[in-house]
Amino acid sequence: MNKFADFIARNQYSHMIILAVLLLVILPLSMDIFRLNLVGKYLTYAFVALGLVLCWGYGGILSLGQGVFFGLGGYCMAMFLKLEASSPENTAIQSTPGIPDFMDWNQLTELPWFWEPFHSFGFTLFAVIAVPAVFAFIIAVAMFKRRVGGVYFAIITQAVAAILTILIIGQQGYTGGVNGITDLRTLHGWDIRTDEAKYILYYINALLLFICLFVAAFVIKSKLGRLLVAMRESEERVRFSGYDVSGFKIFIFCLAAAISAIGGAMFTLQVGFMSPTFVGIVPSIEMVIFCALGGRLSILGAVYGTLLVNWAKTSFSESFPELWLFAMGALFIGVVMAFPNGLAGIYQRYIEPLLLKLSKKDDSPSAPTPAAKDASSDKADNNEETLTSEERKHA
Amino acid sequence: MLESTKSIPAKDFVLSVEGLTVSFDGFKAVNDLSLYVEEQEIRVIIGPNGAGKTTVLDLICGRTKATEGSIKFKGKELTKLNEHQIVHAGVGRKFQNPSIYEDLTVFENLELSFPRGRNVWGALFFRRDKEVVDKVKEIADMIFLGDKLDTSADLLSHGQKQWLEIGMLLIQDPELLMLDEPVAGMSVSERKQTADLLHRITKDRSVLVIEHDMQFVADIADRVTVLHQGKVLSEGSMDRVQSDPKVVEVYLGH
Amino acid sequence: MFAEYSASELTSIFAMQGFAGLILFSVFVLMALGLAIIFGQMGVINMAHGEFMILGAYVTYIISNLFADYLPVIYDSYFFVAMIVAFFVTAALGAFVEWAMIRHLYRRPLDTLLATWGLSLILQQLYRSVFGAREVGVTLPDWLMGSYPVTDLVEVPVNGLFVMGLTIVITVGVALMMQKSRLGKQTRAVVQNRPMAAAVGINTEKVDRMTFALGCGIAGIAGSAFTMIGSTGPTSGQLYIVDTFLVVVFGGASSLLGTVASAFTISQAQSTMEFFLSGSMAKVLTLLFVVGILMLRPQGLFTLKVRH
Numbered sequence: 026m027n028k029f030a031d032f033i034a035r036n037q038y039s040h041m042i043i044l045a046v047l048l049l050v051i052l053p054l055s056m057d058i059f060r061l062n063l064v065g066k067y068l069t070y071a072f073v074a075l076g077l078v079l080c081w082g083y084g085g086i087l088s089l090g091q092g093v094f095f096g097l098g099g100y101c102m103a104m105f106l107k108l109e110a111s112s113p114e115n116t117a118i119q120s121t122p123g124i125p126d127f128m129d130w131n132q133l134t135e136l137p138w139f140w141e142p143f144h145s146f147g148f149t150l151f152a153v154i155a156v157p158a159v160f161a162f163i164i165a166v167a168m169f170k171r172r173v174g175g176v177y178f179a180i181i182t183q184a185v186a187a188i189l190t191i192l193i194i195g196q197q198g199y200t201g202g203v204n205g206i207t208d209l210r211t212l213h214g215w216d217i218r219t220d221e222a223k224y225i226l227y228y229i230n231a232l233l234l235f236i237c238l239f240v241a242a243f244v245i246k247s248k249l250g251r252l253l254v255a256m257r258e259s260e261e262r263v264r265f266s267g268y269d270v271s272g273f274k275i276f277i278f279c280l281a282a283a284i285s286a287i288g289g290a291m292f293t294l295q296v297g298f299m300s301p302t303f304v305g306i307v308p309s310i311e312m313v314i315f316c317a318l319g320g321r322l323s324i325l326g327a328v329y330g331t332l333l334v335n336w337a338k339t340s341f342s343e344s345f346p347e348l349w350l351f352a353m354g355a356l357f358i359g360v361v362m363a364f365p366n367g368l369a370g371i372y373q374r375y376i377e378p379l380l381l382k383l384s385k386k387d388d389s390p391s392a393p394t395p396a397a398k399d400a401s402s403d404k405a406d407n408n409e410e411t412l413t414s415e416e417r418k419h420a
Numbered sequence: 421m422l423e424s425t426k427s428i429p430a431k432d433f434v435l436s437v438e439g440l441t442v443s444f445d446g447f448k449a450v451n452d453l454s455l456y457v458e459e460q461e462i463r464v465i466i467g468p469n470g471a472g473k474t475t476v477l478d479l480i481c482g483r484t485k486a487t488e489g490s491i492k493f494k495g496k497e498l499t500k501l502n503e504h505q506i507v508h509a510g511v512g513r514k515f516q517n518p519s520i521y522e523d524l525t526v527f528e529n530l531e532l533s534f535p536r537g538r539n540v541w542g543a544l545f546f547r548r549d550k551e552v553v554d555k556v557k558e559i560a561d562m563i564f565l566g567d568k569l570d571t572s573a574d575l576l577s578h579g580q581k582q583w584l585e586i587g588m589l590l591i592q593d594p595e596l597l598m599l600d601e602p603v604a605g606m607s608v609s610e611r612k613q614t615a616d617l618l619h620r621i622t623k624d625r626s627v628l629v630i631e632h633d634m635q636f637v638a639d640i641a642d643r644v645t646v647l648h649q650g651k652v653l654s655e656g657s658m659d660r661v662q663s664d665p666k667v668v669e670v671y672l673g674h
Numbered sequence: 675m676f677a678e679y680s681a682s683e684l685t686s687i688f689a690m691q692g693f694a695g696l697i698l699f700s701v702f703v704l705m706a707l708g709l710a711i712i713f714g715q716m717g718v719i720n721m722a723h724g725e726f727m728i729l730g731a732y733v734t735y736i737i738s739n740l741f742a743d744y745l746p747v748i749y750d751s752y753f754f755v756a757m758i759v760a761f762f763v764t765a766a767l768g769a770f771v772e773w774a775m776i777r778h779l780y781r782r783p784l785d786t787l788l789a790t791w792g793l794s795l796i797l798q799q800l801y802r803s804v805f806g807a808r809e810v811g812v813t814l815p816d817w818l819m820g821s822y823p824v825t826d827l828v829e830v831p832v833n834g835l836f837v838m839g840l841t842i843v844i845t846v847g848v849a850l851m852m853q854k855s856r857l858g859k860q861t862r863a864v865v866q867n868r869p870m871a872a873a874v875g876i877n878t879e880k881v882d883r884m885t886f887a888l889g890c891g892i893a894g895i896a897g898s899a900f901t902m903i904g905s906t907g908p909t910s911g912q913l914y915i916v917d918t919f920l921v922v923v924f925g926g927a928s929s930l931l932g933t934v935a936s937a938f939t940i941s942q943a944q945s946t947m948e949f950f951l952s953g954s955m956a957k958v959l960t961l962l963f964v965v966g967i968l969m970l971r972p973q974g975l976f977t978l979k980v981r982h
Contacts, residue, residue: 081784087784087787089787167969168969168972171969171972172972173968173972175783175784176717176719176783176784176787177923177968177972179719179784179787180719180916180919180920180923181965181968181969183916183919184916184919184920184961184964184965185965187916187961188958188961188962188965191954191957191958191961192954192958194954195952195954195955195958244544247543247544247545247546248531248532248537248543248544248546249540249543249544249546251524251528251532252532252543254521254523254524255521255524255532258521258522258523259519259520259521261483261515261519262515262519262520262521263532264503264504264507265481265503265504265507265512265513265515265519266507266532266533266588266592267504267507267508267533267535267538267592268504268538268543269502269504269538269539270504272539272540273540273543276540306916310788310791313788314788317788347799347802347803350795350796350798350799350802351795351796351799353792353795354792354793354794354795354796354797354799355792355796356792357788357789357791357792357793357795358775358789358792358793358796359792360788361779361782361785361788361789361792362775362778362779362789365782365785
C-alpha cells in the first residue's frame with residue numbers, strides 16, 4: 026500500500042499511467058460494448074475539455090464556442106462517411122442517386138462544391154484539423170490583435186456558436202439541417218457499426234487522447250507554457266519583455282480548436298452521426314464545466330471531469346431526468362464558488378499530502394516534502410486571483 | 421533651452437522626440453514636446469504631478485499611441501511600431517510599480533526576459549542551455565540578487581523587486597533604458613546601491629529616468645528636463661535647471 | 675429580390691417590417707437596459723438575465739389569472755399591477771442572488787459568467803417544474819386588442835404600440851435615474867473609484883446590491899411587457915440572451931444611448947431582412963454583421979477614450 030502511495034505521489038508519470046490503465050484495461054474489461062462505446066463518446070468530449078485547459082486554464086481565454094470546433098471536426102468526418110454511404114448503388118431509389126439522402130429530399134440535384142473534396146479520405150483527415158484551426162485562427166487574429174479578451178471574447182465566441190448552429194439548421198439541403206448527418210455506415214468499406222469496429226475505434230480514440238495529452242503536457246512545460254502563466258499575471262510585462270502576446274494567444278486557441286476537432290471526428294466515427302446539437306451555445310458551455318470540474322489547470326483533470334459529469338448525466342437522466350438540470354446548475358455554481366481548481370485542486374490539497382504521508386512511513390528522504398507540494402497548489406490558487414484581476418481590467 | 425541641439429550634431433542622438441502630442445478627449449497630456457537624448461547619457465525627467473512624465477515614457481515604448489509627432493530611435497520611427505517591436509529595436513521600460521512575475525522565481529523571471537525564443541515556435545522549443553544560465557547568473561549578480569535565484573519573486577522586498585525588474589531589462593541589453601521612479605519605496609542604502617547600479621549599467625547605453633527624489637536626481641543625472649503641463653519647461657544641468665526662475669515658480673507656485 | 679413587388683407594396687413592407695422590428699427593438703431595449711446597467715456599471719456578466727425576464731413574465735401571467743378569477747371587473751388594469759409586482763419580485767431575487775453568489779465573484783468575471791449560467795439552468799428547470807414545459811400566455815385586455823389601420827396595407831397592432839410606449843417611458847426613467855438619483859450617482863461613483871467612494875461614506879456593498887437588483891427588476895418589467903407580444907416558456911429567456919449581450923457590447927457597454935442605438939440597428943436589420951430571406955438567414959446575417967463590426971471596433975459604437 027505504502028509503495029503504491031509512494032509511486033502515485035512521487036513518480037511524475039504515475040497519474041498518466043493510472044489513467045492509461047483505467048482507460049485501456051479496466052474499463053474495456055469491466056464493461057459491455059454498449060457501455061464502453063458510451064465511454065468512448067464521453068472521451069471525445071474530453072478532447073474539448075483538454076483544449077479548454079490549454080486556452081482557458083493556462084491562456085486565460087474563455088471560449089464559450091468550443092462546440093464549434095468539435096462540430097466542424099465532426100462534420101468533416103461525417104461528410105466523408107456520408108458520401109461513402111451515398112454511393113449510387115445505395116441511393117438508387119432517389120431522384121438523384123449518388124448524393125446524400127437529405128440533399129435529395131431538399132431537391133438538390135448535384136453535390137455542392139464544398140462536398141466534393143470529401144470524397145478523399147486524405148483530404149478529410151487534413152480538413153478535420155485544418156478547417157477548425159483556420160476558423161479559430163481567423164477569430165483569434167481578429168480578436169487578439171485588437172487585444173479583445175476576457176468576457177468580450179467569451180460573448181463573441183458564443184455568438185459564433187449561435188451563428189453556426191442557425192446556419193447549419195437553416196441550410197438543410199447542404200448540411201442535413203437539425204437532424205444532422207446521419208446513417209453513416211462504412212469507412213473504406215469497413216463497417217463501423219459492428220462491435221468489433223467499436224472496440225477498435227475506442228482504442229484509436231483513447232490513443233489519440235493520450236497523444237493530445239502528451240502534446241498538451243509538452244506545451245505547458247515549455248517556455249510557452251510559462252509565458253502563458255506570466256501573461257495571465259501581467260500581460261503588459263510580457264509585452265515589454267519583447268513578446269508579441271497576441272501570437273501566443275492565437276497559437277493556444279488554434280491548438281485548443283484542433284484538439285477539440287479531433288474529438289469531434291472521433292465522435293462521428295464512434296456514434297455514427299453528427300448534428301448541430303453539439304455545436305451550439307449550450308453544449309459549448311457544458312464542455313466548459315467538464316474542464317472546470319476536473320480542474321482548469323489540470324490536463325488529466327479534464328478527462329476525469331468529463332467522464333464524471335457525463336456518467337452523472339447518464340445516471341441522472343435514466344432515473345430522475347427532471348433533476349438533472351438542477352444538478353448541472355448546482356455543479357456550475359458549486360465548482361466556481363467552492364472549488365475553482367476543481368477535482369485536481371482537491372487532489373493536490375487533500376489527497377496528495379495524504380499519499381505522501383503514507384509513503385513517508387516507508388521512508389524516502391530525498392523526495393519533495395508535502396509542504397512544498399502544498400505551497401505549489403496554493404500558488405495555483407493565487408494564480409486564479411491574479412488571472413481574474415487581469416480580466417477585470419479587460420472588462 | 422535648445423543649446424544642446426545646436427552644439428551636438430544630430431547623428432549623435434539615440435532618441436529624438438519631435439512635436440509629440442497626445443490628446444485624450446481633447447485634453448493634451450503631452451503637447452508639442454521635443455526631447456533629444458544622446459548616446460550614453462543619463463537624462464532625468466522631473467516635473468509636478470500630471471506634467472505628463474509617465475505619458476512620455478508610455479508614448480516612447482508604444483503603450484500609448486501618439487496623436488501627432490514623431491519619435492525616432494536610432495533613425496527608426498517608433499510611433500508606427502508595436503510594443504514588442506519597440507523592445508526588439510532596443511528600448512526597455514521599467515514601470516512605476518514593480519512589474520515582475522510574482523509567481524515565478526528570480527531565475528525564471530530573468531529567463532523569460534532573455535531575448536531568445538520570442539516567437540511561438542521559439543518559445544515552444546526553447547531550451548535552458550549554458551548560455552542562458554550564465555547570462556542569468558551574471559545579471560543576477562549585477563542586481564544584487566545572485567544568491568536569490570531560486571527565491572519566488574513575491575518574497576522579495578520592494579527594493580529587490582525594483583532591481584529584479586531592472587535586471588529583466590538588462591538581460592535584453594537595450595540601448596535605451598527607461599525607468600519610471602526606480603528608487604520609489606527604497607531605503608537609503610538601497611537608493612545608494614541603485615545609484616551605483618545605474619552608473620554601472622549606463623556605460624554602454626542611454627537612460628531616461630523619471631524621478632522625484634532630488635538628491636537622487638543630482639546624483640545620477642547628466643542632464644535634467646523639466647516638464648510642465650505636457651511641455652518642456654526647462655532643460656540642462658541640474659544646477660542650471662534649479663536656478664531657472666520658471667522652474668522655481670512652477671514648483672513653488674503649486 | 676425587390677423586383678416582384680411594386681413601389682407602394684415595398685413601402686408598406688418596409689413599414690410593416692419596420693414596425694415589427696420596433697417591437698423586437700422594444701424587447702431588446704428592455705432586456706438590454708438591465709443588462710447594460712449590470713454589465714456596464716459592475717462588469718458582471720449575468721447569463722441568467724433571460725430567466726429573470728421570464729420570471730417577470732410568469733409573475734404577470736399569475737397576476738392576470740388572479741385578476742381574471744377574483745377581480746374580473748378591473749381586469750383591464752391588471753397589467754400595471756403585474757408590472758410593479760414583477761419589478762419587485764425579480765429585484766428581490768436579484769438582490770438575493772447578488773448576496774449569495776455575485777458578491778463573492780466580483781474579481782472573477784469569467785467565473786461569474788459560469789455561475790450565473792448554472793443559475794439559469796436551475797431557474798429554467800424550476801419554471802418547468804412549476805409552470806410546465808408548455809408555453810403560457812395571458813389574455814390581453816380589450817383595450818390592447820386589435821390594430822390601428824394606418825393605410826390600406828399597413829396596420830399597426832395596439833399591443834405593439836403600447837409596448838413601444840412603455841419602452842420609451844422606462845428607458846427615459848432609467849436614464850434619468852442613472853443621471854439624477856442618489857443611487858445612480860452612487861453607482862457611478864463606485865464604478866469610477868471604489869476605494870474613494872467607500873472613503874466618502876458610500877456603502878459600496880449596498881450600492882452593488884441595489885444596482886444588481888435594479889438591473890434584474892428592469893428585466894422583470896421587460897418580462898411583463900414580453901407577455902403582451904408573445905407567450906412564455908421556461909426557455910424563452912435563453913433565446914434572447916446572446917442577442918441581448920451583443921446589443922450591449924455592440925452599443926459600447928457603458929453607454930445607455932449606445933445600447934438603445936445598437937438595439938435599434940440590430941432589430942431593424944433583422945426584421946427587414948427577415949421578410950426577404952428566411953428567418954434563420956436574416957438572423958445569421960445580422961449576427962455576422964454585428965460580430966464583424968465588433969471585430970473591427972471591439973469597444974463598441976459609443977465609448978469614451980480614456981487615459982490609462
